[in-house]
Amino acid sequence: MAFTYLAAALLLSSAGSGDETTTIQAWRQHSGWVLDGWTIRWVQGYDLDEDGYAAAGAPTSALVSLVVPAATKLAPPAGYVTKSGDLDDHDPDVHPRRPEILGNGIDDDCDGAVDETEFHRLASGDRTTTGFTMRVRINDREILDVYTATGFVIERLTYRIEYQNLNASSGAVLQTGRRDVSGMTVYPSQAELLATLDGLTPRNVYRARVVFFATRRFTTGFETHRQVGDPSEWYYQCTDATNEMAADRAWIVSRALYSEFAAEQLGLLGYHGTAYPDGTAFGADVGEPWCTEFYSGCADERFSMGHRHYIGDFDPPPVPLNSGAITHYFLGFGELTTVDAGNRASVLASLLPGDYVALDTTGDGNANHSAMVLAYEPTDDRVWTVEGNTGGSQCGIQQRDPAQIMAWGRLQASMRD
Numbered sequence: 001m002a003f004t005y006l007a008a009a010l011l012l013s014s015a016g017s018g019d020e021t022t023t024i025q026a027w028r029q030h031s032g033w034v035l036d037g038w039t040i041r042w043v044q045g046y047d048l049d050e051d052g053y054a055a056a057g058a059p060t061s062a063l064v065s066l067v068v069p070a071a072t073k074l075a076p077p078a079g080y081v082t083k084s085g086d087l088d089d090h091d092p093d094v095h096p097r098r099p100e101i102l103g104n105g106i107d108d109d110c111d112g113a114v115d116e117t118e119f120h121r122l123a124s125g126d127r128t129t130t131g132f133t134m135r136v137r138i139n140d141r142e143i144l145d146v147y148t149a150t151g152f153v154i155e156r157l158t159y160r161i162e163y164q165n166l167n168a169s170s171g172a173v174l175q176t177g178r179r180d181v182s183g184m185t186v187y188p189s190q191a192e193l194l195a196t197l198d199g200l201t202p203r204n205v206y207r208a209r210v211v212f213f214a215t216r217r218f219t220t221g222f223e224t225h226r227q228v229g230d231p232s233e234w235y236y237q238c239t240d241a242t243n244e245m246a247a248d249r250a251w252i253v254s255r256a257l258y259s260e261f262a263a264e265q266l267g268l269l270g271y272h273g274t275a276y277p278d279g280t281a282f283g284a285d286v287g288e289p290w291c292t293e294f295y296s297g298c299a300d301e302r303f304s305m306g307h308r309h310y311i312g313d314f315d316p317p318p319v320p321l322n323s324g325a326i327t328h329y330f331l332g333f334g335e336l337t338t339v340d341a342g343n344r345a346s347v348l349a350s351l352l353p354g355d356y357v358a359l360d361t362t363g364d365g366n367a368n369h370s371a372m373v374l375a376y377e378p379t380d381d382r383v384w385t386v387e388g389n390t391g392g393s394q395c396g397i398q399q400r401d402p403a404q405i406m407a408w409g410r411l412q413a414s415m416r417d
């Protein structure tokens with residue numbers, strides 16, 4: 001591997017950084033006395049069930065300033081939490097990063113919707129070159145009751161899929177015809193419908209959602225349709241491709257989307273991740289900012305990228321020997337483009353799924369964040385991305401203002417494993 005001779009430079013660049021400190025703001029889990037600057041004060045605890053999330057509406061006045069090693073600034077010390085939004089601070093099974101539970105009348109994942117329809121994912125992605133299958137988790141009793149009704153039944157459960165090709169220039173939201181729900185098994189705690197979308201374009205990123213109806217058929221053959229429940233949340237997927245390079249792009253996008261699911265719905269990665277806290281799934285240390293590790297960790301499964309742990313600068317070649325910078329990786333292949341007002345439009349028109357972008361999310365003119373491109377949507381002039389360490393040690397699908405793009409790293413065939 002080309003990375004071995006760069007190891008010395010990596011060690012030099014990271015030496016000494018461990019002594020730096022920074023200040024973070026956090027809530028105490030339980031009430032107690034704290035030393036705050038030169039004064040001692042009593043602070044109220046706001047994560048009484050210790051699920052890692054302070055109660056929704058926890059006041060900022062209760063935040064405590066903590067001095068922590070800069071290299072681990074995302075990980076609050078024991079006894080403190082940095083996120084709120086817990087709608088039941090007396091139930092550790094209710095918090096923002098978990099699946100919704102069927103029919104219990106509780107907003108388990110604290111997103112403001114009770115028993116909403118969600119999606120489960122497989123690591124494989126369930127993709128073909130022309131479509132994908134969604135594992136629709138129906139949690140709404142009103143929807144299920146139409147399906148499970150017995151006796152004199154006058155309505156049956158149907159659905160249609162609304163979908164949008166994010167890589168298409170039209171931006172149009174399309175919809176399938178109405179389909180019958182049949183052969184679905186309903187368990188006490190779970191009901192899963194497999195819904196396939198087909199006839200799609202290879203290596204394109206789509207978003208799709210499912211809307212359910214109670215359909216009534218009259219003896220004349222005439223049918224009426226009554227929507228039941230709310231539309232599902234959006235599901236994102238990238239179709240496969242026969243071209244190897246396109247297939248590799250599709251694969252790393254699918255992996256990034258799966259990671260987002262594992263983090264935000266299963267709570268396995270990222271903030272308080274139960275299997276891989278923060279960015280450790282991508283080679284980052286606990287508490288270390290991991291947006292670049294997220295990109296390189298997903299991309300490395302198909303492109304020989306190795307572990308990249310920071311953005312770096314956009315120096316022109318000769319490339320400085322620094323194995324940690326993602327931008328230097330693309331520079332090494334001659335595929336890093338600095339983006340400004342002069343070339344932004346042409347770069348946006350060239351972005352493909354899986355490409356790298358360095359973003360300025362603070363507006364100070366310097367890139368501070370890494371993201372994986374899903375699509376540029378010209379209709380709304382927005383760039384769809386999937387990101388790690390966004391919103392504070394989380395994963396997320398974001399819609400970015402194109403003006404935030406400072407640099408573009410274009411994947412090419414010679415980077416493939």
Ligand SMILES: [Ca+2]
Nearest residue numbers: 047051053086
């Ligand atoms: Ca809590």
Ligand SMILES: [Ca+2]
Nearest residue numbers: 088091092094
């Ligand atoms: Ca809770």
Ligand SMILES: [Ca+2]
Nearest residue numbers: 101106108115
């Ligand atoms: Ca629920």
Ligand SMILES: [Ca+2]
Nearest residue numbers: 107109111113
């Ligand atoms: Ca919910």
